[in-house]
Amino acid sequence: xxxxxxxxxxxxxxxxxxxxxxxxxxxxxxxxxxxxxxxxxxxxxxxxxxxxxxxxxxxxxxxxxxxxxxxxxxxxxxxxxxxxxxxxxxxxxxxxxxxxxxxxxxxxxxxxxxxxxxxxxxxxxxxxxxxxxxxxxxxxxxxxxxxxxxxxxxxxxxxxxxxxxxxxxxxxxxxxxxxxxxxxxxxxxxxxxxxxxxxxxxxxxxxxxxxxxxxxxxxxxxxxxxxxxxxxxxxxxxxxxxxxxxxxxxxxxxxxxxxxxxxxxxxxxxxxxxxxxxxxxxxxxxxxxxxxxxxxxxxxxxxxxxxxxxxxxxxxxxxxxxxxxxxxxxxxxxxxxxxxxxxxxxxxxxxxxxxxxxxxxxxxxxx
Numbered sequence: 431x432x433x434x435x436x437x438x439x440x441x442x443x444x445x446x447x448x449x450x451x452x453x454x455x456x457x458x459x460x461x462x463x464x465x466x467x468x469x470x471x472x473x474x475x476x477x478x479x480x481x482x483x484x485x486x487x488x489x490x491x492x493x494x495x496x497x498x499x500x501x502x503x504x505x506x507x508x509x510x511x512x513x514x515x516x517x518x519x520x521x522x523x524x525x526x527x528x529x530x531x532x533x534x535x536x537x538x539x540x541x542x543x544x545x546x547x548x549x550x551x552x553x554x555x556x557x558x559x560x561x562x563x564x565x566x567x568x569x570x571x572x573x574x575x576x577x578x579x580x581x582x583x584x585x586x587x588x589x590x591x592x593x594x595x596x597x598x599x600x601x602x603x604x605x606x607x608x609x610x611x612x613x614x615x616x617x618x619x620x621x622x623x624x625x626x627x628x629x630x631x632x633x634x635x636x637x638x639x640x641x642x643x644x645x646x647x648x649x650x651x652x653x654x655x656x657x658x659x660x661x662x663x664x665x666x667x668x669x670x671x672x673x674x675x676x677x678x679x680x681x682x683x684x685x686x687x688x689x690x691x692x693x694x695x696x697x698x699x700x701x702x703x704x705x706x707x708x709x710x711x712x713x714x715x716x717x718x719x720x721x722x723x724x725x726x727x728x729x730x731x732x733x734x735x736x737x738x739x740x741x742x743x744x745x746x747x748x749x750x751x752x753x754x755x756x757x758x759x760x761x762x763x764x765x766x767x768x769x770x771x772x773x774x775x776x777x778x779x780x781x782x783x784x785x786x787x788x789x790x791x792x793x794x795x796x797x
Contacts, residue, residue, distance in 0.1 A: 450522050451530060454537035458511035461544040465504045468548045468555075472498045475555045479562050501551050504544045511540035574763040581755040581764035588751035589771050592737040595668050595747075599737075600730050602673040607680025614685055617706075628681070635678035641739045644671040648743025668740035676733050683725045687718035724786045731779050735772060 476494030514537035521530035561569040613628035615621075635643070648667040652660045662670070691714050699709040741750040748768045755764035 451518060451534040454515040454518060454534045454541065455512065457541040458508065458515045458537055461508040461511055461541040461548075462505065464545055464548040465501060465508050468501045468504075468551050469498050471552065471555055472501060475559050478559060497551070497554075501548070504547050507540040508544040511537045511544065513537075514540065570761070572762055572766050574761050577755065577759050577761045577763040578767050580759075581752060582767055585748050585751050585755070585764055585767050586771065588746055589748035589768070591665060591745065591747045592734070592740075592749075593775075595665060595672065595737045595740060595745075596730070596734045599669045599672045599676070599733060602669065603676045603680050603730075603733070604726075606673055606677035608684050610677055610681035611684035611688065612710075614681065615688065632678040632681055635675055636682075638675075640672065640675045640736050641742060643675050644668060644739055645742050647671040647674075648740075664740070664743050664745040667743055668737070668745055672733060672736065676729060679729050680726065683722050683729065684718065686725075687722035688714055690721055691717050721790065724783050724790065727779060727783045727786070731776055731783075734776060738768070738772075 472494055479494075514533045518530045518533035518537060521527075521533060561573070610628050610632060613621075613624040614632065616624040616628075644667070647670055648664060651662070651667065654660065659670075695713055695717070696709050699713040700706075704712065737747065738749040740747055741753070744750075748771060749765070752764040752768045756762050
């Protein structure tokens with residue numbers, strides 16, 4: 431009975447192995463149609479831009495020609511997909527199944543590549559069309575070159591305040607977050623009060639939005655006339671608030687890194703005569719720190735963006751400075767300058783995080 435069922439299973443599976451690959455010709459034809467449609471939409475978009483920018487007709491035509499030429503180069507992989515699809519069909523008819531499957535796979539790869547680039551071109555055309563709608567109202571509101579030029583110098587100067595807050599807060603957050611992580615991991619019954627306090631702090635500050643912490647500290651400490659703290663400047667109020675908030679997040683990052691170290695590492699160090707603190711300092715923390723660098727950088731990227739929240743307590747940072755220009759000129763292009771400045775410092779760090787993650791993954795595979 432078992433032999434019979436296994437034979438039946440084999441017979442049922444054989445047709446699936448000999449089944450022809452899915453026809454790739456419809457997908458290849460869709461890729462060719464997508465290229466032609468994208469080229470046509472490029473011409474339509476260029477015509478719309480010419481109507482709202484009558485003085486830049488030559489530039490618009492030149493740009494449209496460049497984009498259309500770039501789009502039409504996609505005909506090469508699209509037509510190659512059509513040829514591969516036909517080759518796959520012919521090879522299957524001639525019982526060359528391996529060649530048919532290979533040609534079908536190549537056809538699908540070329541077709542999907544073409545469709546992906548067509549989609550990217552359509553997104554670009556959509557952005558251009560959006561900026562030119564309503565007689566360029568969107569472009570004038572957010573990307574007015576005159577307002578951006580007027581506000582750039584003072585906004586960039588005020589952006590130094592954001593950088594100062596971020597850098598000082600990062601240093602303090604590292605120390606505070608590590609202290610919280612060690613307190614939460616305090617061993618034994620003697621460490622239970624520390625664990626309870628650290629857990630309560632971390633849960634509480636992770637639950638409250640950063641802007642509320644900034645507001646409470648920026649206005650609450652001066653109102654309460656707390657000695658030493660009430661005389662701080664708004665910049666230092668912001669640094670204190672961000673340190674208290676992000677310290678809770680970084681503590682969990684450190685805790686995860688420490689717990690990821692194999693217990694055998696600590697056991698081996700203790701067997702060699704190292705104390706608990708020496709084991710932590712010389713064996714566990716160096717390895718854990720290396721592992722948590724990517725998530726720490728992610729938290730610091732978020733911290734840099736959250737420095738814009740300090741405007742609620744009157745700190746003249748880049749965002750506050752840009753709002754002054756926006757209210758004077760009834761235009762938001764100065765705020766776009768702030769967004770561009772944050773992009774300039776954030777994207778390189780994001781790419782650095784990706785490289786560090788990839789390097790750690792390669793190191794793990796090598797191990």
